[in-house]
Every structure is written in C-alpha cells, then in structure tokens.
Amino acid sequence: QVQLLESGPGLVKPSETLSLTCTVSGGSINSGAFYWYWVRQRPGNGLEWVGYIFYSGTAYYNPSLKSRLSMSVDTSKTQFSLRLNSVTAADTATYFCARQVTTGDWFFDLWGRGTQVDVAT
Amino acid sequence: AVTQEPSFSVSPGGTVTLTCGFNSGSVSTTHFPSWYQQPPGQAPRTVIYNTDTRSPGVPDRFSGSILGNKAALTITGAQTEDESDYFCVLYMGNGISMFGGGTKLTVL
Numbered sequence: 001q002v003q004l005l006e007s008g009p010g011l012v013k014p015s016e017t018l019s020l021t022c023t024v025s026g027g028s029i030n031s032g033a034f035y036w037y038w039v040r041q042r043p044g045n046g047l048e049w050v051g052y053i054f055y056s057g058t059a060y061y062n063p064s065l066k067s068r069l070s071m072s073v074d075t076s077k078t079q080f081s082l083r084l085n086s087v088t089a090a091d092t093a094t095y096f097c098a099r100q101v102t103t104g105d106w107f108f109d110l111w112g113r114g115t116q117v118d119v120a121t
Numbered sequence: 122a123v124t125q126e127p128s129f130s131v132s133p134g135g136t137v138t139l140t141c142g143f144n145s146g147s148v149s150t151t152h153f154p155s156w157y158q159q160p161p162g163q164a165p166r167t168v169i170y171n172t173d174t175r176s177p178g179v180p181d182r183f184s185g186s187i188l189g190n191k192a193a194l195t196i197t198g199a200q201t202e203d204e205s206d207y208f209c210v211l212y213m214g215n216g217i218s219m220f221g222g223g224t225k226l227t228v229l
Contacts, residue, residue: 046222106212107155107170
C-alpha cells in the first residue's frame with residue numbers, strides 16, 4: 001500500500017528557509033503517471049497549491065511563490081522535497097504532499113497527513 | 122477562485138448537495154472536478170473524481186454531477202460518519218489544480 005509521509009521542522013524563524021520532504025513508501029516515484037504535489041492550508045483559509053514536480057525533475061510553481069520556491073526529487077530515495085526561502089508569518093500553514101494522477105482523470109489519489117509549520121521567533 | 126459554501130447542515134437520513142463554482146466562469150467536465158473528505162487532523166480521502174466517478178470503497182450514497190454552472194457533490198441518506206470537511210478541486214490544465222475553500226458539513 002503506497003503511503004506519503006511529510007517530514008520537516010515544525011518551527012522556522014522568519015527570513016529563514018523552510019525545507020520539507022515527502023517520502024513515498026510502498027511504491028515508486030519513478031512513473032510518468034503522476035505529478036508529485038505540495039499543497040498548503042493556512043489558518044482560516046482553504047487549500048492552496050504550492051507546486052508540483054515530475055519524476056524527471058521538471059517542476060512548476062505557484063506564481064505567487066515562484067521567486068522563493070524550489071522543488072527537487074530523489075528517485076533513489078523515493079522522496080521529493082520543497083525549499084521555501086525568506087519565510088514570513090504568512091507561510092505558517094499545514095503542508096501536505098499529494099499524488100496527482102495525470103493519465104486523463106486529473107485528480108489526487110493519495111495524500112499525506114500533513115505537517116504543521118509555524119514561522120515564528 | 123474556486124468557491125464552496127463555508128458550511129452546511131443536514132439531518133441524518135437527509136439529502137444534501139454541496140457545490141463547487143468558479144468565479145471566472147462555469148465549471149464543466151473539462152475541469153475534471155474531484156471531491157475530497159477531510160476529517161479533522163487526518164489526510165484527505167478521495168470521494169469523487171472525474172465529475173461523477175466514485176473512488177473505490179466510497180459508499181454509493183455519494184454522487185457527483187454538474188448542476189448548472191457548478192460541480193456538485195450529493196449525499197443521499199447522510200450518515201453521522203459523513204460529518205467532515207469537504208473540498209473540491211478543479212483541473213486548470215498544464216498539471217495545475219485549484220482548490221476550493223472547503224465546506225464544513227454537520228450531520229445532526
């Protein structure tokens with residue numbers, strides 16, 4: 001059974017870099033059938049797409065975050081990661097990783113449980 | 122933005138329809154609307170995808186459709202265990218999906 005598990009620090013200081021990793025257990029990340037997504041939910045807000053990456057390393061970022069965001073994939077470790085620079089309190093959120101099916105149906109068939117990130121001193 | 126009702130209430134055994142709109146136009150099957158149930162503190166679970174396809178294991182009291190210019194999730198014969206947050210997702214092309222703000226469904 002394929003599962004996604006987010007990991008990373010729960011607390012990041014303002015202006016520093018947030019780094020999160022999503023581990024894909026029980027399956028391969030090396031498939032053209034999926035995009036690997038990061039989604040966040042800020043307090044009192046709905047979900048917001050952060051960005052996604054393909055197994056080849058091609059990534060696409062939310063334009064509102066693009067200048068501060070980078071994503072990477074490590075197929076040997078079945079992990080994909082996010083780095084968000086110069087964080088502020090507005091980046092405080094629960095961050096989810098998710099798998100998007102690309103083969104015609106375009107939906108998310110797998111989600112992590114989410115990891116809470118607080119940006120504070 | 123993708124719009125949803127912030128909250129809805131239904132009595133056990135009743136029928137409720139949640140909607141998912143798009144403030145830039147109409148929602149259609151080309152947006153591949155999908156619906157997710159998210160209990161507090163848990164991972165989201167896929168309920169409906171590609172407008173009206175139930176995810177494996179989802180009870181048949183859940184159904185999806187296009188109603189007018191919105192996507193809709195209908196629960197017919199709501200159960201107490203259906204109480205949860207529900208959010209919709211619309212596919213915009215180029216791998217990009219946009220998320221609704223979510224509807225908090227109360228069953229009582």
